[in-house]
Every structure is written in structure tokens, then in C-alpha cells.
Amino acid sequence: MGRQPCCDKLGVKKGPWTAEEDKKLINFILTNGQCCWRAVPKLAGLRRCGKSCRLRWTNYLRPDLKRGLLSEAEEQLVMDLHSRLGNRWSKIAARLPGRTDNEIKNHWNTHIKKKLIKMGIDPVTHEPLNKEAKAAENHISETDGVGADSLEDNSSTPTENCSSSVGSNSLDKFCNDESLLSSLWMNDEPPLIDASWDINIPAGGETYNGISLPSWEENCAWLLDCQDFGINDIGLDCLNDIELNTMNTLEMGDKTVA
DNA sequence: AAGCTGTCCAACCGCTCTGCA
């Protein structure tokens, strides 16, 4: 089809981001907000394609990101959501505060998948593996017409697999938590997780469906890294002394814990 | 110490979706 490349390949840098590039991107977005990504590299003085900038921001630089391994509760949530949504990582991520689709996808492929296989559960169908082997023969003639699109409809996803056929595994307890699930599926919209970027998270942290949300200070821990290249340089004058002191305190606290 | 192997994760690629003229 002769599709145009997303960006001019000439002069566009690829590979790992440098601190300097991060600084430019953070500075630009904090100053101007997220606008048209295609224009960002030019305006921010970056030799990157807009796509790359968006990815870097959403997966790594966003201040509302939680870093580190997924907790047990988050893992369980991912398993359940995956059983319902399949590989719709962005939809899954939307229900996990501070997590990105990329992060969840990576975690799924490296940890959860293996865990499920070890538990004797097919990570794709969430069916028990031995049962799956039997069912496979029967399904071969039926799978036509059961495309991935049908997953969009929750009623036809392997949702039921979670609460019925995988009854004895560790998902069961989670899947039977009706209050949790009902709150997850009350409406089709993700539960205000994206809105956390609007800095409405109360100080001191909170819990969301049993998963602890990072406090704004925690979310801002990443900003401490910015001190490496001078916090004022990247347009963070908006952070007052109190907030900076809080972050310093938290940092010290983290060090003592670690 | 050196080489090999496996794991992890940031980043890229290409396709699809969405909004607009």
C-alpha cells in the first residue's frame, strides 16, 4: 500500500534514550502538556520520531507510573483480566493503576505465563492443560468463526473459564470476589486510573480494590532522578519546597528500608 | 576468569483504529 513511515527515517535516532533526551521530553511535556506527538520531537528539540517519544513518556517517564515488580494482588488481577480480555494489554493496564501495557505484557510473558503453565493452566485459554488437550480435538472443527473479535464481547470470552472450569486453582478465590469484579466490570470505562495523571491521588496513598495506589509523593519519586540534571532545568519550578522536602524525606525513608 | 545460557525489559515495527476534511 506504500504506507508512509511514521517519521522521516533520516536523522531520526533510535535505541536507548539518554538522560539528556529524557530531560528534553519531560521539560517539553510538563511545559506544554501532551499535544500532537508528531510535533513533539521537533518542538522539544529531539531527534526522535513522535511515536518513540510517546512510548518513552507513557512507558517510562510518566510521573504516575509505579515501578518495580507487580504485587501478588496485581498479578492475580492481570490473570483474571487476561482471562476476560485476552491479550488486550492496554485494557488490562487501564485497570491497574500506575502500570503500563508494555510492563504488563512483559510481566505476563516472563512470569505469569510460566506460573500458569506450572499450575497446569493454559495461559491462552485459562483452561486446565489436560482438559485443553482433550478439547482441542473437538474445537478444531469449530474454531472457524470464533475469531479474536468475539473476545470483545465479555460474555463470549473465556471469562467463565475463570470462575467455573478453573475452580480449584488460585484464581478461583479472586474470581469469586464479586464485589471486586463487579466494580471492575460495572461499566466499560476504566475506573479512573488514567485520571490519576490529573494528580487527584490523595497524599499518603490509597487502595484501589485492594491494590495500593502510590501516593503523589511516591509517584514523584522519579523526579528525584531529575536532580541529576538539575530540577529547575526541566521546568519543575512548580514544585514547591514542601513537596520537594517531602520527596527528600521519602527518599531517605526508602533508603533506610532498603 | 571466561564462556555459555537464560531472563528481563526497553524499544521498535507494523498494523489497526479514529477523527477529520
Add this chain to the structure above:
DNA sequence: CTGCAGAGCGGTTGGACAGCT
């Protein structure tokens, strides 16, 4: 309705690192 541009998504890759022999 159609075509285009931009944004978003999911699959995949490749380099860094850790653990083992």
C-alpha cells in the same frame, strides 16, 4: 463515502545482566 494523518495497540526484537558450568 472516501482517503489521509495521527494516535494507539500488540507482537517481537535485541542488548544488558545474572547465574551457571
